[in-house]
Amino acid sequence: MSILPIVVLYNVDFHETTVYKSLLQHCPGQRICLYENSPKPSNRHYADETVIYHHDPENGGVSAAYNYGAAEARRMGNIEAILLLDEDTRFEADYLSVLQSALQKHPEVNLFVPQILYAGDQAFSPIHRGTLRHRWTCLQMGVYSLHDYLPVNSGACIRLSAFEQTGGYNTAIRLDFADFDFFSRLAEVSDVFSLVDSSAFQAFSNEERQTGRLFRRYQFYIEGARVARRNPLIRKMVSVETWRHTLALTARTRSLKFIRYLIQQHL
Numbered sequence: 001m002s003i004l005p006i007v008v009l010y011n012v013d014f015h016e017t018t019v020y021k022s023l024l025q026h027c028p029g030q031r032i033c034l035y036e037n038s039p040k041p042s043n044r045h046y047a048d049e050t051v052i053y054h055h056d057p058e059n060g061g062v063s064a065a066y067n068y069g070a071a072e073a074r075r076m077g078n079i080e081a082i083l084l085l086d087e088d089t090r091f092e093a094d095y096l097s098v099l100q101s102a103l104q105k106h107p108e109v110n111l112f113v114p115q116i117l118y119a120g121d122q123a124f125s126p127i128h129r130g131t132l133r134h135r136w137t138c139l140q141m142g143v144y145s146l147h148d149y150l151p152v153n154s155g156a157c158i159r160l161s162a163f164e165q166t167g168g169y170n171t172a173i174r175l176d177f178a179d180f181d182f183f184s185r186l187a188e189v190s191d192v193f194s195l196v197d198s199s200a201f202q203a204f205s206n207e208e209r210q211t212g213r214l215f216r217r218y219q220f221y222i223e224g225a226r227v228a229r230r231n232p233l234i235r236k237m238v239s240v241e242t243w244r245h246t247l248a249l250t251a252r253t254r255s256l257k258f259i260r261y262l263i264q265q266h267l
Contacts, residue, residue, distance in 0.1 A: 002031075003099060003157060004076070005083040006069030008062050009036045014043045017087040018203065019154075026093045033072055035065035061174025062086070062153055063182075070163050081112075081159045089116070089154040090201040098198045099157045106143075110162035111186065111193035113151040114200040115139060124202050125152040126195070129237060141197045146187035150234075153179040155200045162190050170231075176224035177238055184233040211253045218249060218258055222265055229267065242267055 007019060014020055014034060024032060033052040036043050037059040047053035052072050056064060066084055073079035081103060083096070092098075095114065102112045115138060116125040123136040126149035139149075156179075166186045173181055225242045229235050242262065249258045 002079050003081050003083050003096060003103075004031055004033055004069060004073045004079045005085055005096075006033045006035060006066055007085045007087065008065040009034060009038065009043055009087055010059070011038045011042075012087055014046055018090045019085050019087055023085075023091040023093060023095055027096055030096070031076075033069040035068055037061065037065070059174070060171060061178070063169035063171045063173055063175075063178045066153070067168045067171065070160060070168060073160050074164070079160055081157050082163060083157045084153045084155070086154040088203045090203070091155065092198050092200070095155075095198050095200070098196050102194055102196050103157070103159075106194055109143065109192060109194045110159040110190040111146070111151075111183075112157040112196050113193055114155045114196060114198045116152060116155060116200045116202050118202045118204060125155075126150060126193075127152075129234075139195050141195055143192050143194050146183055146191050146193055149193075150180055150183045150237075151193065152202075153182075154202070156183075158186075162186065165189050170227065172227045173224045174220075176221045177228035177234075177241075178224065180234045180237060181228050181231050184231060187233070211255050211257070214249060214253060215257060215261075218246075218261070221245065222261065222267065225267055226265060239267070 005024065007014070024030065029050060031050050034043055034046060036055050039057055041055035044053055044055065054068055070082055073082050083099065099112055113126065118124045123138045126139065126144070128135040128149055129147065166182065166189050169178055169182050225238055228238045246258045246262050250256065
């Protein structure tokens with residue numbers, strides 16, 4: 001099964017990324033799509049016969065990147081599935097092989113994801129779609145319903161036909177909540193996913209304490225939340241996550257500006 005990895009880059013050298021060092025450098029000859037959202041095309045020199053490169057100085061985010069990569073996969077004509085990747089997820093070196101085997105073993109399944117952990121062994125994805133406190137839990141390898149769990153973008157491998165049937169990513173959601181929006185709509189087309197026998201590890205920059213920088217990033221976060229709430233399939237989930245994130249930032253910075261901004265935005 002032929003898979004096209006799509007890597008989203010922003011102000012980083014591709015060969016310095018965690019996803020390259022942990023996974024893609026172990027796949028010589030693998031066709032890859034690099035979508036760079038940086039102001040300058042600093043990774044253009046990686047373009048060659050196996051690397052499709054696109055520079056988006058307007059920063060269309062992950063949604064524009066994955067839609068572009070899917071279109072390139074269709075143009076190539078011999079791609080079965082696309083693999084969504086961000087720059088700072090660490091994968092096991094054989095993850096592509098695991099996916100290829102899973103695609104062949106489960107022709108009835110359209111979505112394959114790893115268990116993603118952070119801070120050592122804490123579960124991060126998939127996340128339960130309910131609103132209970134314990135929404136993050138490590139799952140056993142197997143097939144699950146997208147009506148019960150939603151994965152994050154990075155590491156998700158989707159058959160190209162299902163991606164297109166869903167209509168692709170909503171480009172009005174550039175980053176935050178793009179995954180919840182897409183996979184909730186995918187559930188209406190193909191309602192199961194396979195959690196494969198592989199783990200990935202997500203890095204976070206949670207040490208930032210400078211309120212101004214956090215607030216600028218928060219405004220970008222709220223932009224995604226505002227659009228995502230238009231999707232009735234995840235409206236309640238987005239509201240819960242937005243309040244949880246807002247309260248966490250308020251506790252970290254001891255500033256009420258995040259709550260005030262949330263209320264002003266009528267979210």
